[in-house]
Amino acid sequence: MKKETNLFITQLLAVFILTVISASAQEKTNSSPDTQSIFPKGSKAPAVNFTGTAWVHSLIESDSTFNIPVASVTFEPGARTKWHTHGGGQALIAIDGIGYYQEKGKPIRILRKGDSVKCAADTPHWHGASPETGFVQIAVTPNATKGRVTWLQPVSDEEYKNLKK
């Protein structure tokens, strides 16, 4: 009987180990960045206009007949733009992670995948990732005659942390 019990425990252990290995391999496949992320990160965004690290990947280059560049922007946790305005406004579509968006004089708005923002022309605002989780967005930015973007002051740590719960 003792022999049988030992055999049982050994067999159970072996199958358990195989199960764990198989589950772990499956998890690895599912969370791989290559299968999860839709867009490549692209090039590092110019440090002068951002706090922290952000990446820009151009999706649609503007031309004389379609003067509306589209890009994906990937913010690492804590990264954000400076305050800025767009002469032709901007549309943001949240694709992944958790983002922050704020217009001057309004509370910070949390963005989750599937959310969208329409930022009116000449409205001072900033956007970026939450402190703990990165953020991927698509930005649609018409090249207005008044200019695509005007950069203002950086978003201070005090402003960035001022999230109303």
Place this chain on the structure above:
Amino acid sequence: MKKETNLFITQLLAVFILTVISASAQEKTNSSPDTQSIFPKGSKAPAVNFTGTAWVHSLIESDSTFNIPVASVTFEPGARTKWHTHGGGQALIAIDGIGYYQEKGKPIRILRKGDSVKCAADTPHWHGASPETGFVQIAVTPNATKGRVTWLQPVSDEEYKNLKK
């Protein structure tokens, strides 16, 4: 010995069944549309302009200062638009699945997530899902003075199946 073998087989079978049940539950969680899809499907696209079933979810409504509607479109396998043109052109961003895009006189182009298409103004074209796999895209469609969209003839089965391999 025979008893031990029987016991072994019974145990192995029990653990195998539990493993399959657990893996199947995990798969269900991972492929759930609620966790996987970024956008809700939205409303059924008007049947008169589509072959098969497609869904449109508005992300950005146009207004007088930002006259550029943005929407996600979900095509079920085999679904596609009619041939059509846009007075202000259109940008498409492939978000999920496998899509088809074709401009008049050119071969069908396969779209996979992360791909983008700039369709020039007044260029007859169509887009949709591949026959076996659905497709999710974001469409950026300026409301040009010449009209947002002009619908033409349906994409025949012959045209749809004419994929150069």
